[in-house]
Amino acid sequence: MLYRDGHMHLENGPLTKEYVLQFVEAAHQKGLDEIQILDHTHRFIEFEPIYEDLKVYDVQKTWLENKTMKFKDQLSDYIDLMKDIQKMDLPVKVKYGLEVCYVPQYKQKIKEIIDSYSFDFLVGAIHSIDGILYDMSFSKELLWNRYDVDDIYHRYYELVFQLIESDLFTQLAHPDTIKLFQIYPTYDLKPTYRKMATLLKQHHMKAENNVGCYYRYGHPDLGLSDELLRILKEYQVEMIYASDAHQPEDVGHSIKEAMLRLNED
Structure with a gap:
């Protein structure tokens, strides 16, 4: 089995070879076969227009x-760097892509940008609910303390469904990271999870079993919730393990544990 x-x-x-190679070396030391490197679209000048709605606050x-x-940074500089990395003789296979903050009203703009370049993979992520970031230190004041939690969850998953249906991405970032503050809705999420699993299968997208919430935010779930994990397995959705590392030392964090958990009965 590929350890990735x-x-x-x-x-x-x-954006230097020296910095990228720190991630490669960390992966090699942990016995990984392959890594997928990306950055958020908010790093790149080309994507600034899709964040306009956030500037209201x-x-x-x-x-x-x-x-x-x-x-x-310019997107072309990142891609040129990663292509140079891939030409090197490295102990770990390196792929490169983007984590795109998906905003439905900017779908066409996003498509125009990503279609102008080649990527090994593209990760779609929902980080905001109609112009309000849900996962920042200030998000409780802007979002969670102002709006009904059930409404926030309903809208989050509506946006996830639209992301999948856009057919722009190969991978869904951290599908249930909306839980990061351990604030939960009053309704049963299983029908929502089943719809998401169905759409992922239909649109040939991978779902991340992302452990970032676990070690970066202290959430008790080692990746996906038990309920969501069971449903994705039931629907035979292809999953990919992800550390969501933001520094070399976190590459591969808790992935072996997440792999073992996935294979538990």
């Missing part, structure tokens, strides 16, 4: 205006 980490970010470092506007992290 399907999701890791360069965003905390420069001052705290989000300030977050986006941090040019040391946001919209500071």
Whole structure:
């Protein structure tokens, strides 16, 4: 079985061979066969237009205006770097892609950008609910303390369904990361999970068993919830293990444990 980490970010470092090779070396030390490197679209100048709706809120506007992290690099520079990396004789296979913050009203803009380049994979992610980020330190004030939790969950999964149906992506990022603050709806999520599993199969997309919430946010689930994991297995959705590492030392974090859990009866 391929021992792979399907999701890791360069965003905390420069676009240099030296930095990328730190991730490769970390993967080699942990016995990985393959890694998938990506970055959030908010790193790249080309994608800034799709974040306009977030700027309505001052705290989000300030977050986006941090040019040391946001919209500071050209997409072509990243791709050229990763192609050079792939030409090297490395102990670990390296693939490259993007984690695209999917916003339905900017679907055409996203398509135009990603169609202009070649990628090994493309990860679609929902990080905001109608212009409000749900996973930031300020999200409780902007979103969770203001709106009905059931409504937030309903809307989140509506957006996930639209993401899958867009047919722009090969992989769904952290399908249930909406749970990261351990705030849950009052309704049964199983029908929602079944619909998501059905759509993933129909659109030939992988689902991430992403452990980022576990070690980065202290969530008790080692990746997907037991309920969602069971349903994805039942529907035979292809899954990919992902550390969501944002620094080299986290490459491969908890992936072996997640693999063992997936194979438990």
